Amino acid sequence: MKQDEQKTIKIVATIGAVLLLGYFIRRRPDSGSGYGDDPTENNSQNGNGVVFNPKIAAEKLYDAMKEMGTDENAIMQVFQTVSVGNFVKVFNAFKLRSYNDQLGNQYNFNPFISLPTRSLSYWLKKELSSSSFETLRIKYQSTNLI
Amino acid sequence: MKPEKLGNPIVAGAIVTQLPWAWLFKVVVGCVIVYTVVGRFTNRFESAREVSSFGPANISTGQAKIKANIIHQAMRGFGNGFDIVRQNLAGINHNGWVRLYNAFGNRPSNIPLSDDKNLAEWLEMEFSTNQLNELRVLVPNVF
Numbered sequence: 001m002k003q004d005e006q007k008t009i010k011i012v013a014t015i016g017a018v019l020l021l022g023y024f025i026r027r028r029p030d031s032g033s034g035y036g037d038d039p040t041e042n043n044s045q046n047g048n049g050v051v052f053n054p055k056i057a058a059e060k061l062y063d064a065m066k067e068m069g070t071d072e073n074a075i076m077q078v079f080q081t082v083s084v085g086n087f088v089k090v091f092n093a094f095k096l097r098s099y100n101d102q103l104g105n106q107y108n109f110n111p112f113i114s115l116p117t118r119s120l121s122y123w124l125k126k127e128l129s130s131s132s133f134e135t136l137r138i139k140y141q142s143t144n145l146i
Numbered sequence: 147m148k149p150e151k152l153g154n155p156i157v158a159g160a161i162v163t164q165l166p167w168a169w170l171f172k173v174v175v176g177c178v179i180v181y182t183v184v185g186r187f188t189n190r191f192e193s194a195r196e197v198s199s200f201g202p203a204n205i206s207t208g209q210a211k212i213k214a215n216i217i218h219q220a221m222r223g224f225g226n227g228f229d230i231v232r233q234n235l236a237g238i239n240h241n242g243w244v245r246l247y248n249a250f251g252n253r254p255s256n257i258p259l260s261d262d263k264n265l266a267e268w269l270e271m272e273f274s275t276n277q278l279n280e281l282r283v284l285v286p287n288v289f
Contacts, residue, residue, distance in 0.1 A: 005169070012176065023188070038200040039287035042239040076279040080286040131228075135280040138236045 041083035054089035057082060061090070061120065062097065068105050070127040079136060087140045094120035101126070121146045189261055191252040196241040203241035210245035214265070217246075218253055226272040236284045243288045265289075 037043070060078050064071040082090055096117035098106055104126060108115045118126075124146070125133055140146045196203060205213065213234045220227025220234075238246060252262035255271070263271065266289040269281065282289070 038240045040240045040243065040285050042237055043201045072276065073279055076283055079283045132280060135232060135283055139284055
């Protein structure tokens with residue numbers, strides 16, 4: 001019986017050791033393993049080394065807002081890539097674009113009067129929900145553009 | 147009619163008394179202990195590490211603890227306290243997030259009998275896709 005017990009203990013110990021080893025081998029690495037600059041871009045230094053094209057961002061925003069109905073998810077995904085420093089560039093790249101305040105698009109049914117032109121901030125305020133716009137305001141308020 | 151083999155109560159009783167009850171008891175107790183220990187080990191909180199190349203954290207560990215408590219309080223119970231969570235996540239950088247994540251640790255979920263959850267799991271549990279998108283605007287690429 002003693003031999004049996006010893007055998008059992010050895011088997012259990014071996015299985016336990018194998019399980020522990022397997023756990024440590026499969027253990028996922030700690031988050032962040034040194035791959036460049038801060039991915040949140042919320043440091044005082046701007047940019048995370050990735051080349052940023054403000055014109056592309058501005059066009060994506062325009063495409064998401066220009067028709068009736070707004071693709072809020074697309075807009076928020078664009079802004080996930082726009083740091084505070086880059087917001088100014090996107091704002092400038094967007095320039096002023098004509099906007100129909102009543103319909104929320106660019107259609108102009110009056111041939112005698114052209115639509116007023118509006119900045120990116122104006123477009124965003126009109127097109128986004130109050131919560132989404134507030135989120136953008138919190139992030140970019142230091143630029144004094146929104 | 148003569149009872150045979152296990153049908154014979156005398157034979158059946160002899161087999162039952164021959165079973166190694168003490169050994170079986172030890173095995174069952176051992177399994178319960180191993181299950182408990184492994185369960186605690188695998189569900190334990192794994193802290194994240196700050197990455198020095200990302201620059202210094204923009205919140206202190208004390209601020210991280212305060213923010214973690216505020217965020218947890220906001221998400222507990224009814225409602226998800228989105229405005230409070232948003233306000234407290236705004237502007238933190240990667241290493242600030244790491245401090246906040248570690249200060250939060252694993253906290254009991256709103257769902258009874260479920261495992262404790264870390265900050266990222268709490269956020270994903272409490273907020274809609276649209277709300278998560280908003281939070282990811284404020285702190286991108288960390289959860």
